[in-house]
Amino acid sequence: MEPGGALTLGVEEEFLLVDRHGHLADRGPEVSDGVPEPLGQVEYELSRCQVEAATDVCTSMDEIVQGLRDLRAKLAIEAGSQGLRLLPSGVAPLAEARRIPITPKDRYQRMEREFGALAQVSLTCACHVHIGIADRSCGLVISNRLRPWLPVLLALTANSPFHDGVDTRHASWRRVTWSRWPSSGPPPYFESVERYESLVDALLRTGAILDRGMIYWDVRLSDHEPTLEVRISDVAATVEEAVLLAVLVRGLAGRALDEGSAPGTRGGGPSREVLAASLWRAARDGLSGHCVDPDSGALVPTWRRVDDLVRHVRPQLRSTGDEEFVTETLARLRAEGGGAQRQRAAFARRNRLTDVVDELVWPVEAG
Numbered sequence: 001m002e003p004g005g006a007l008t009l010g011v012e013e014e015f016l017l018v019d020r021h022g023h024l025a026d027r028g029p030e031v032s033d034g035v036p037e038p039l040g041q042v043e044y045e046l047s048r049c050q051v052e053a054a055t056d057v058c059t060s061m062d063e064i065v066q067g068l069r070d071l072r073a074k075l076a077i078e079a080g081s082q083g084l085r086l087l088p089s090g091v092a093p094l095a096e097a098r099r100i101p102i103t104p105k106d107r108y109q110r111m112e113r114e115f116g117a118l119a120q121v122s123l124t125c126a127c128h129v130h131i132g133i134a135d136r137s138c139g140l141v142i143s144n145r146l147r148p149w150l151p152v153l154l155a156l157t158a159n160s161p162f163h164d165g166v167d168t169r170h171a172s173w174r175r176v177t178w179s180r181w182p183s184s185g186p187p188p189y190f191e192s193v194e195r196y197e198s199l200v201d202a203l204l205r206t207g208a209i210l211d212r213g214m215i216y217w218d219v220r221l222s223d224h225e226p227t228l229e230v231r232i233s234d235v236a237a238t239v240e241e242a243v244l245l246a247v248l249v250r251g252l253a254g255r256a257l258d259e260g261s262a263p264g265t266r267g268g269g270p271s272r273e274v275l276a277a278s279l280w281r282a283a284r285d286g287l288s289g290h291c292v293d294p295d296s297g298a299l300v301p302t303w304r305r306v307d308d309l310v311r312h313v314r315p316q317l318r319s320t321g322d323e324e325f326v327t328e329t330l331a332r333l334r335a336e337g338g339g340a341q342r343q344r345a346a347f348a349r350r351n352r353l354t355d356v357v358d359e360l361v362w363p364v365e366a367g
Contacts (some may be wrong), residue, residue, distance in 0.1 A: 006320050008132035009259075011064055011242060012054040012069070013235050014045055014125035015362075016087040018080055022357035024092055025084045026100050034078040038071050046108050047123050049100045051075055051086075051344050057132070061322050067238045076362045077112040085361040089309055090125055090160025090174030090234035093343075093353050093360075104228040107211070114210060122181065124174040127157065127242050129249045130227040139228040140190045140259065143219045145256035146249075148269050148294040149312075150186060150218055150232050152305045157233035157245055158286035159339030162347070162356055171286025171340035175279065182208040184216040186275040196221065218279075228253070237339040237360055239253050242331045247322040251313030258316070270294050287338040306330065307337035323325065 018026045026048035035042045040055040053075060055067035056321040076086040099120060102112045112119040132137040158171035170176055178184055179220040183203055190196045203209045212223045218232045230249050236242035270278065278292040282302070285291070308318075310326060317323040336342060 006059050007193035007249055009058045009064060009246055009250055010055050010130040011058075011068060011246050012052060012086070012128040012130070013068065013074065013242060014050055014052045015125075015235060016089060016092055016123075016125055017049050017051060017084050018087045018092075018357060018361070019084060022087075022094050022354050024094075024096055024100050027082055027084060029103060031075065031078050031082060031084065034081070035074045038074045040067050040071050042071065042075065044103050044105060044108075046103060046111070046119065047100050048103050049092075049101075049123070051079075058348065061243060061247055061320070061325060064141050064243050065239060068242055070240065071364050072145060073364070076364045078223070080364050081132070085357075087357065087361055088125070088159070088235045088237050089343075089360050090158075090172060091121060091163040091177060093162035093165075093356050095165030098296065102146075107213075110210060111214075114207070119181060122177060124178050126174065126178075126231060127233040127235045127245060129230045129233075129246045130222065130225065131253045132251060133226055133228050134273075135226075136193045136196070136221055139221050140193060140196060141260075142228050142253045142256045143187055143221075144189055144269070146219055146230065146252050147186060147189065149252055150275065151278045151291050152302070153230075153232045153245065154279060155246065155282040155286050155289075155291060155302045156248075156306060156333075156338065157235040157236060157241065158283065159241075159343070160238050161286075161340040161343050162353060165353060167347075169342070170284045171288070172234050173282040175283035178216070183214050185218065186279060187217040187219045187271055188272055189269060234339065237342065239242055240329050241333075241339065244326060245331055247317065247320070247326060248309065248313065250320065251316040251322070252309075254319070255313050286340045287333065288341055303334070 017028055019025045028048045028051050029044055030041045039327050040053060043052045053071035058064045068285050079086050102108050129309045160172050160174040161167055163173045172287055219230050233245050282291055287300055287302050291302045291305040293300045317326055343356050346356045
């Protein structure tokens with residue numbers, strides 16, 4: 001957090017690597033190693049068909065845009081030099097005839113030994129937003145107040161309707177797939193940092209997580225940096241959609257801090273069970289369906305909840321200069337559809353999943 005200024009941001013994106021036919025290619029480490037000096041970091045991921053990129057710490061929307069465009073461009077160029085393409089999709093759309101190996105890294109190989117097929121089938125790509133926080137108690141204030149808005153953020157960013165050659169009938173199949181990890185799902189409401197730590201310790205003792213990096217809640221405290229990490233989103237098809245997520249998350253964080261209070265001093269919001277059900281509904285419907293209103297419990301059009309979110313954070317968006325960008329980007333999504341809707345539209349033109357891949361791949365010249 002910048003003293004007296006805007007909350008700092010960082011954005012991580014995970015991508016698939018595919019060949020010219022749209023099938024997964026197991027050259028993630030080679031592509032990552034070949035990227036020259038990006039504005040941020042490029043790292044290995046669990047599967048050899050994935051790469052991960054993370055921006056530097058940013059304070060302005062323009063910095064986020066520049067960082068994400070630079071990272072995507074350099075990854076796409078390096079992938080292209082190896083005959084591959086960069087695919088921003090939450091899951092792999094095409095059916096694959098072979099299993100892609102785990103990245104040869106000690107931690108990932110231990111995960112494969114301990115969790116077996118779960119590590120193999122968890123091939124998903126997400127977008128994570130890091131918010132700078134003053135301390136862990138501050139982070140839990142934000143986490144607690146973010147919880148009711150998680151289904152809206154998921155619906156806005158759903159970008160994975162096709163998997164293994166079929167339409168899953170969900171807008172975010174990534175969400176459904178990732179939910180199989182024992183440490184995944186919506187975060188509990190935390191009354192204190194001590195309660196957070198005791199729950200993490202309990203998960204470590206059961207073996208449900210091998211280390212603190214395997215806390216896969218949709219919102220979690222970072223163990224290495226003074227940040228809160230929001231992990232609800234599919235990887236975005238476009239930079240603009242990733243930035244939209246980031247500035248809305250920052251708006252929610254700013255609103256939470258403006259409202260003040262320590263963790264546990266207000267009502268806990270929806271129960272974890274109800275929130276999990278609401279997140280499933282958002283994963284199924286995306287922007288084209290309905291969300292659960294956490295106050296009434298009724299289903300309402302998702303776009304109504306999006307409008308509620310924007311109203312909720314409008315003062316924060318104005319203070320950071322992000323309101324116009326949010327308004328314009330949401331107008332485009334209303335007109336063109338979210339990521340899942342656009343994937344289905346691409347398929348509907350000729351009933352070919354390769355058209356979906358071609359629509360999604362990040363072009364080398366787009367940086």
